[in-house]
Amino acid sequence: MSWDDALQAAVATTKAPAHFGWILKLSKGDTGGGYLLWMLARSANASLYDAEGNVTLDSPGVKDAVRYMVELAKRASGPGALEYKISDNFSLVNSGRTSLTEDSAAIVAAAAADSPAVAEQLDATFMPRRERVGNLMAGISVALPKGQNAEDGRRLAAFLFAEENYIPFLHTIPLFMFPALKRADNPVFYAQPTIARFRNVVDVTLKGLESASLPGMEHGINPYAAQIFNTHIIEDMFQRILVDNQPVDTAIGTAASAMTTVIRDTKRRLGKA
Amino acid sequence: MEGTITAPASRAHCEIGRRVRRLSAWADRRLFILFIAPGFVCLSAVIFYPAIYNLVVSFTDASLVYPSTSFVGIDNYSDTVADPAFWRAALITLLWTSLSVAGQLLVGLLGALALEHVTAGRAALRLALVVPWAFPSIVLAFDWRFMLDPLYGVANHLLMLLGLIDAPAAWLSQRPTALPVLVLMNVWFGFPFMMVSLIAGLAAIPREQYEAAMVDGANFWQEFRFITLPGLARIMATLVILRTIWVFNNFEFVFLTTGGGPVDATTTLPIYAFNIGWIGYDLGRMAAVAVLMMAMLSLILAIYFRVLRAAEAAP
Amino acid sequence: MIGRAAAYVVAIGLAAFALFPLAWMLLSSLKTSAGIYRFPPSYLPDGLSFGFYEKVLSTTPFLNFVANSLIVGALATLIGVAFACMAGYSLARARFRGRTLILRAILLAYLFPQILIVIPLFTAISKLGLANTYSGLILAYITFSFPFSTWMLTAYFEKIPAEIEEAGRIDGASNFRIFRSLVLPLAAPGVVTVTIFAFINAWNEFLYALVILGGGERRTLPVGLYNFVGGEFAQWGEMMAATAMTMVPSLILFLLVQKRLAGGLTAGAVRG
Numbered sequence: 001m002s003w004d005d006a007l008q009a010a011v012a013t014t015k016a017p018a019h020f021g022w023i024l025k026l027s028k029g030d031t032g033g034g035y036l037l038w039m040l041a042r043s044a045n046a047s048l049y050d051a052e053g054n055v056t057l058d059s060p061g062v063k064d065a066v067r068y069m070v071e072l073a074k075r076a077s078g079p080g081a082l083e084y085k086i087s088d089n090f091s092l093v094n095s096g097r098t099s100l101t102e103d104s105a106a107i108v109a110a111a112a113a114d115s116p117a118v119a120e121q122l123d124a125t126f127m128p129r130r131e132r133v134g135n136l137m138a139g140i141s142v143a144l145p146k147g148q149n150a151e152d153g154r155r156l157a158a159f160l161f162a163e164e165n166y167i168p169f170l171h172t173i174p175l176f177m178f179p180a181l182k183r184a185d186n187p188v189f190y191a192q193p194t195i196a197r198f199r200n201v202v203d204v205t206l207k208g209l210e211s212a213s214l215p216g217m218e219h220g221i222n223p224y225a226a227q228i229f230n231t232h233i234i235e236d237m238f239q240r241i242l243v244d245n246q247p248v249d250t251a252i253g254t255a256a257s258a259m260t261t262v263i264r265d266t267k268r269r270l271g272k273a
Numbered sequence: 274m275e276g277t278i279t280a281p282a283s284r285a286h287c288e289i290g291r292r293v294r295r296l297s298a299w300a301d302r303r304l305f306i307l308f309i310a311p312g313f314v315c316l317s318a319v320i321f322y323p324a325i326y327n328l329v330v331s332f333t334d335a336s337l338v339y340p341s342t343s344f345v346g347i348d349n350y351s352d353t354v355a356d357p358a359f360w361r362a363a364l365i366t367l368l369w370t371s372l373s374v375a376g377q378l379l380v381g382l383l384g385a386l387a388l389e390h391v392t393a394g395r396a397a398l399r400l401a402l403v404v405p406w407a408f409p410s411i412v413l414a415f416d417w418r419f420m421l422d423p424l425y426g427v428a429n430h431l432l433m434l435l436g437l438i439d440a441p442a443a444w445l446s447q448r449p450t451a452l453p454v455l456v457l458m459n460v461w462f463g464f465p466f467m468m469v470s471l472i473a474g475l476a477a478i479p480r481e482q483y484e485a486a487m488v489d490g491a492n493f494w495q496e497f498r499f500i501t502l503p504g505l506a507r508i509m510a511t512l513v514i515l516r517t518i519w520v521f522n523n524f525e526f527v528f529l530t531t532g533g534g535p536v537d538a539t540t541t542l543p544i545y546a547f548n549i550g551w552i553g554y555d556l557g558r559m560a561a562v563a564v565l566m567m568a569m570l571s572l573i574l575a576i577y578f579r580v581l582r583a584a585e586a587a588p
Numbered sequence: 589m590i591g592r593a594a595a596y597v598v599a600i601g602l603a604a605f606a607l608f609p610l611a612w613m614l615l616s617s618l619k620t621s622a623g624i625y626r627f628p629p630s631y632l633p634d635g636l637s638f639g640f641y642e643k644v645l646s647t648t649p650f651l652n653f654v655a656n657s658l659i660v661g662a663l664a665t666l667i668g669v670a671f672a673c674m675a676g677y678s679l680a681r682a683r684f685r686g687r688t689l690i691l692r693a694i695l696l697a698y699l700f701p702q703i704l705i706v707i708p709l710f711t712a713i714s715k716l717g718l719a720n721t722y723s724g725l726i727l728a729y730i731t732f733s734f735p736f737s738t739w740m741l742t743a744y745f746e747k748i749p750a751e752i753e754e755a756g757r758i759d760g761a762s763n764f765r766i767f768r769s770l771v772l773p774l775a776a777p778g779v780v781t782v783t784i785f786a787f788i789n790a791w792n793e794f795l796y797a798l799v800i801l802g803g804g805e806r807r808t809l810p811v812g813l814y815n816f817v818g819g820e821f822a823q824w825g826e827m828m829a830a831t832a833m834t835m836v837p838s839l840i841l842f843l844l845v846q847k848r849l850a851g852g853l854t855a856g857a858v859r860g
Contacts, residue, residue, distance in 0.1 A: 017440045018627070023424075027446075029532035080423035082446035082535055091824060095625030097424055114621050231552050239536045243448055269339045297762075304763040305682035309690065312675030315734035316693050318712070319705060326708035384602050390595035400843055401603035404610055407842040409792030411810050412831045416609050419616070419824055427612055430628045441627075461605065469846060493591060515698070522701035525795055529814075546703045556707060563704040570699055 003040070003068055006100065006128040010076035013099040021076035022100040023084065023092050024069065026238045030085035031215075033069075034234035035136055036102055038215045039127050040065035042134030048228065051219035053263045057256040058249075064130075066248055070241055082239060094118060102127060104138070105201050109175035112194060124201040126208060135212035141180035171195075178205055223270060224263050233258045331560035338554050349561035359562070361537060362545035363569065369452065369459075369527075369541055370520045374513055376460035381467025381512075386501075388468075389475055399472075406465035414529030417458050421445055445531050451538045455530060459520065467512055471505060478504035510581055514574065521570050542566050613835075617641065617828035624825045640829035650830060652805055653812035660722055660801075660808060661790040664729035669783045672734055673775075676741030677767055681753070691742075697735035702795055705732070710799050725801045725808070729793065733786045740785075744778030745771065784845045788838050809834045 001009075010021030025032030038048060046061020056062065073081045084092065092098045093107050094115035101107070111119040126133045142160070145153045160169055161181065167189050170177045174194035179185050185206075189195070195202055216225025228234075237255035240246040300307060331349050335342045353359050384402050388395060408416070420428045421444045429441035444454045482500045491499070524543035527533065533540035533548065540548070546566065550559025616624055617640050618633040624640075644650050679687060709728055710719070718724030748771055756766040772779070794810040802811060813834060816827040 027532070028534040028536070078423065079441060079443035080446070083423060083443055091625065092424075094621070095425065097625070117622070227554075236536065239534065243446070243535045243538075269336065269341075297764075301762040301764050304767070305678045305684060308674035309678040309684075311671045312678075312734055312738060313690065315671060315731045316690065316697065318709070318731045319735070320693055320697055320700060322712065323700065323705045323708040326711075327704055330707075380602070383598060387595045387598040387602065390591055391599050392592070398599045398603050402599070402606050403843065403846050404839065405606050406846065407788075407839045408609075408835070409794065409810060409838075411792075411794045411813055412613075412835055413609075415813070415827055416613050416831065419828070420609060420612055425625050425627050425629065425824075427629045461609070465606070465846075518698045522699075522703075524702050529794075543701055543703050546701075550703075550707065559703070559707070563701060566701055567699060567704065570701075574699075 001125055001128050003043075003128045003130055007068070007072060007076075010072060010100055014076045014078075016078060018097070020078040020098055022072055023098040024073050024077045024081045025084040025086055025088060026073065026081050026235055026242070027083055027085045028232050028235045028239055030087070030235070031229045031232070032084070032086045032235070033238045034229045034232070035086075035138075035215050037062070037065055037069060037234050039102065039134040039136050040068060042218060043127060043132055044130045044134075045132060047218060048216065048234075049224065049259065049263065051222070053222070053224055053267060055256050055259045055263065057259060058252055061130075063248070063252065066237075066241075066252060069238065070248065073238070073242055082242060090114075093122075105175040105178075105198070105205050106173075108198050108201050109173065109194060112197075122198075122201075124198075124204045126204060133208065133211065135208040136215050137209060137212035138214070140214070175201065178202070178209065223266055227262050227266055228259055231258075231262055233262070327560040327563050330557055331564050333557045335556040335560075336554050337551065337556055342557075345557065349558045350565070353558060353561050353565060358537065358540070359542075359545065359565075362540050362542045365452065365537075365539065366521060366541040366543075369456065369539075370517055372456045373459040373463065373520045374516045376456060377463035377467050377516060378509065378513065380460055380464040381471055382505075384464060384468040385471035385475055388472060402468060403465045405462050406469075408462060410525040411529055413458065413462055414526065418445065418530060421454065446535045448535060448538045451531055451535055455527065455539055458530065459526065462526075463516060463520075466516070470508055470512055474505045474508035475501070506584075514577065517573065517577070518570065521573070522566075542569075610835075610839075613828050614832055616825065617832045619825065621825060624828075640825040641833070644826050644830045644833070648812065648816075648826075648830075649805060649807075650812065650833070653807055653809045656722075656801075656806055657791055657808040657810075660725050660729065660797075661787050663722075664726045664733065664790050665783055665787040667726070668730040668733045668786055669737055669779065671730065672737035672741050672782065672786075673772070673779060675734070675738045677745050677771065679738070679742045680745035680748075681750075694735045694739055697732070706795065706799055709796070713800060720801060720803065720806065722801070722806065725797060728796045728800055729790045733789060737782045737786055740782050741775070741778060744775045748774050781845050784841055788842055788845075791838050 006022070012021065013019065014021040024036065041048060041062045044061035044064055046059050046065070047056055048062065049055045049057070086103075089101055089103050089107060090110050093101055093103075094111055096115070096118045105124065108119065108122050108124070111122055127135060142157050144150065144157060159165060163183075166179075166181065166184055170179060170184065170189065171192045174192050175198065179189060190199065190202070214221075214225065216222070216228060233255050236258075237251045240251045240254070241248055332344060332346060333342045334345045334348075388399055388402070391398060405413075420426050423429070423441050423443040423446075426441070428444070429438070432438045433441070442450070444450045478500065482504075483496060486496050486500055522543060523541075524547060527539055527541055527544055528547065531539045533544040542562065543566070546559050546562040549555050549562060615631070615633060618636050618638070619630070620635060620637045620639060623630060623633075623635075623637075675690075678684075679691060709731070713719055713724040713727065716724070718727065752770050752774065753766050756770045761769075792810060793808075794814065797808045797811050798814065801808060807815075813827065813830055816823055816830055
């Protein structure tokens with residue numbers, strides 16, 4: 001699905017005020033805006049900042065992504081786009097008020113449990129592509145502690161990944177967790193009822209994971225991503241555009257300098273510490 | 274009392290008993306001081322220690338994530354004073370505080386007066402009117418957010434039924450409505466406090482004044498202006514002071530409802546401070562903002578006390 | 589009389605305004621999964637459903653939250669009110685150096701924004717090794733329930749006629765005995781009010797509970813509530829149910845106490 005396809009689908013299925021095509025989640029208290037921008041910029045082969053920490057927010061790919069999201073917000077998101085957070089996605093989907101949404105497979109599982117009528121109509125596909133697909137991975141499979149409880153952590157990991165435990169563990173909340181080991185990619189995993197029912201969703205997820213990266217870390221692990229997303233610079237930028245009607249370029253400029261300051265402070269701190 | 278011949282063990286007992294009695298006698302004489310001791314520790318923990326801590330930290334670049342701290346002089350203060358967002362937050366805080374307190378006082382007064390003239394069902398009505406006060410910030414914030422939700426909120430529906438709006442609106446994420454709605458919520462939450470205190474205040478006004486006024490043929494408004502209001506003046510002053518402090522400093526309420534948005538339309542000073550310290554990890558600057566906040570509040574209160582004293586002096 | 593009718597109109601109108609959010613919360617908590625998101629919303633429960641209540645009780649450690657809140661609230665209140673009684677009696681009766689300072693400090697405690705206190709308090713509690721423990725939060729609650737409780741109790745103690753204590757002293761009773769057996773019983777209504785109020789505040793408190801005891805099983809109710817909407821996914825129905833279960837007990841306690849609160853506050857006003 002291309003950017004245009006997604007936009008057309010979203011606009012076509014919008015029947016305000018009852019139903020909207022793609023309700024964005026641009027609240028300043030969360031990272032919904034930042035994550036989606038990152039995914040779309042990535043699909044245009046652009047980044048918010050490069051490997052050295054230079055801010056590239058005003059590159060053409062990112063600018064296009066910003067404009068695209070602004071158009072989506074204005075035409076297919078309804079009045080709530082600036083209030084909703086990622087955590088609202090479950091309500092939005094379960095209530096059947098949005099056609100499209102960006103989220104993990106978990107949302108399908110939640111609908112299957114809480115809102116079967118909606119779940120009937122749910123399926124998954126890849127994020128809108130331009131030159132590529134920008135897949136966001138929000139977590140890694142296991143992190144082992146180094147300080148306290150290091151030994152216990154290792155033993156827990158060994159237990160979880162053990163042959164006889166791993167797939168049952170993945171099945172405890174179906175569609176929330178996916179195999180990180182090749183050997184779990186077998187019929188037993190796919191036999192679980194929810195997984196079997198939404199097989200396409202699972203396949204899309206697993207395929208997407210192959211080219212996914214953590215937000216802000218497409219050039220490798222760096223210390224800037226957390227700061228950038230958690231200071232909600234991007235959500236602030238979208239709010240300025242949509243609430244104050246600031247021109248996109250001005251807003252991008254402000255956001256870029258805020259980002260530069262954050263990265264510079266981080267570098268300075270780490271240089272010392 | 275005692276004085277009989279005792280075996281060594283019980284003599285030791287006596288010895289301890291005597292010591293304990295002497296100690297408790299000593300303590301009893303100093304009861305008042307000892308009694309205040311734990312309280313003094315509490316006060317230190319809640320006032321002196323934080324004040325000193327913040328004062329000290331405000332001159333450093335302490336951070337929430339990085340371990341190293343170094344002295345930065347008055348950088349935090351100058352950065353804050355030079356930041357237009359700080360002054361915007363100050364203005365919004367002043368608006369938020371004055372409108373909320375005024376609204377709470379007015380509605381509280383209205384409620385108190387109304388209850389005064391109600392006969393049957395007064396107790397039940399009073400209980401109903403007090404309910405908002407019992408809401409903790411978190412329940413209040415989420416309950417109202419749910420009612421004001423742009424997609425499923427009942428507020429939108431009611432307004433549409435009344436013909437006041439055509440389509441559901443996002444009350445908390447548009448600049449013109451965000452702060453007023455927040456003030457409305459605060460008035461809803463805070464008027465019971467005013468009302469309950471004013472009811473007590475009204476009860477304290479001597480009946481004879483009203484009777485005398487009735488004999489003189491005064492109408493409701495005259496009674497109100499010349500008896501009720503002056504009678505309540507002292508209490509209203511206290512209430513305004515208390516509430517101003519509470520609203521000015523309040524963080525949870527605004528944070529849980531709008532988080533400071535849209536953009537910075539409801540970013541009060543506590544939210545501004547929070548963003549700097551917890552989101553931007555800059556504890557040093559957050560401390561500086563907090564110190565400036567306190568200075569501002571003290572100034573407001575000093576002005577207020579001055580006005581009060583002048584009003585009391587000139588009858 | 590127009591006056592009487594107008595009063596009723598205003599009182600009933602205000603009461604409706606005051607009660608509507610509570611009513612809506614209760615109503616929403618009794619709706620079905622699909623019903624809660626319907627727009628236009630239904631004003632009567634579409635079939636009384638306790639589904640949300642069941643969900644809250646079965647899928648979240650809600651009862652743990654209740655237990656945590658009870659433990660922290662009860663201990664903090666008992667100790668805190670004891671301290672406040674002691675301090676209030678001292679302030680009401682004794683004239684010692686620093687008394688005015690303490691009285692002013694109690695007032696000053698209000699001037700302090702929460703934000704100012706959170707970080708130093710948390711740092712101190714961490715250094716004491718009490719972060720993420722009940723004791724840490726209890727300590728925090730004792731510390732800042734102190735100013736208000738003491739303020740209220742000082743007023744109550746001042747109202748007790750000094751003759752009673754004189755009589756006790758003539759009889760040769762110790763200061764402590766006088767306090768415990770003569771004065772306290774007379775101040776009992778005030779003490780009860782302050783206790784209930786302190787407990788309600790501890791029960792409802794959110795920010796410090798989040799910072800000091802924010803994770804996992806030790807969470808208190810407000811933090812648990814916060815997770816329903818502020819956490820992983822926003823579940824309005826479950827939130828309403830959980831809120832109702834949280835609020836109704838403290839609401840009842842509060843209604844018992846609200847009349848007395850005015851007395852304490854205005855007494856403070858008279859003292860100035």
